Amino acid sequence: MSTPAQCTRIRIFTSPQALEPLGVVEAAVQAGIPAKAISISDRHSTLFSVDFMSLHPYTRHPYILVLPQQLLEGIFRDKLQSHSVRIFRPYRMIGMRESAQRGMAEVSFEGGAVMRARYVIGADGSHSTVYYSFRSHGTDVLSWCR
Ligand SMILES: Cc1cc2nc3c(=O)[nH]c(=O)nc-3n(C[C@H](O)[C@H](O)[C@H](O)COP(=O)(O)OP(=O)(O)OC[C@H]3O[C@@H](n4cnc5c(N)ncnc54)[C@H](O)[C@@H]3O)c2cc1C
Numbered sequence: 001m002s003t004p005a006q007c008t009r010i011r012i013f014t015s016p017q018a019l020e021p022l023g024v025v026e027a028a029v030q031a032g033i034p035a036k037a038i039s040i041s042d043r044h045s046t047l048f049s050v051d052f053m054s055l056h057p058y059t060r061h062p063y064i065l066v067l068p069q070q071l072l073e074g075i076f077r078d079k080l081q082s083h084s085v086r087i088f089r090p091y092r093m094i095g096m097r098e099s100a101q102r103g104m105a106e107v108s109f110e111g112g113a114v115m116r117a118r119y120v121i122g123a124d125g126s127h128s129t130v131y132y133s134f135r136s137h138g139t140d141v142l143s144w145c146r
Pocket residue numbers: 001002011012013014091092093094123124125126128129
């Protein structure tokens with residue numbers, strides 16, 4: 001996972017409704033700026049507009065939140081910590097293989113660290129190393145889970 005400093009200046013638009021099941025919506029609403037409508041323009045005219053207030057009958061949050069990515073990541077980090085989940089940064093995964101211990105995987109990281117895990121979940125983006133590692137092992141990898 002990359003370091004928080006790498007995304008300090010990025011502002012993101014996020015749906016409060018998507019954050020609700022994660023139990024972080026209050027913190028995100030407090031940290032962000034609600035936008036009831038957005039309008040995208042070029043130098044000459046409006047290209048398109050979206051009025052989120054029309055979502056009023058369907059959600060408690062008929063707006064989109066604008067907030068720095070680093071703040072949102074901090075909110076997620078605090079939530080995970082409250083569940084005793086630790087995040088290790090920066091660790092770049094480079095490969096994975098079946099462990100000698102049945103049902104376990106050995107995950108290798110840049111710098112030489114190796115971790116053994118019963119579950120490996122890929123949330124590492126569109127060029128997922130986790131996904132390609134599983135693929136390179138073919139279907140055999142499924143037998144690790146049994
Ligand atoms: C310019 C741009 C603007 C966008 N703006 C918005 C927006 O405002 N609102 C919105 O909802 N969406 C936005 N998106 C889309 C959004 O960024 C993606 O949909 C979202 O980030 C996908 O999430 P993800 O967790 O799958 O992957 P990512 O966000 O890419 O997260 C993957 C994570 O895995 C880490 N990682 C990658 N490889 C490894 C490895 N080998 N080992 C360890 N860690 C690794 C990365 O460092 C990263 O932290 C935008 C996208 C772009 C390109």
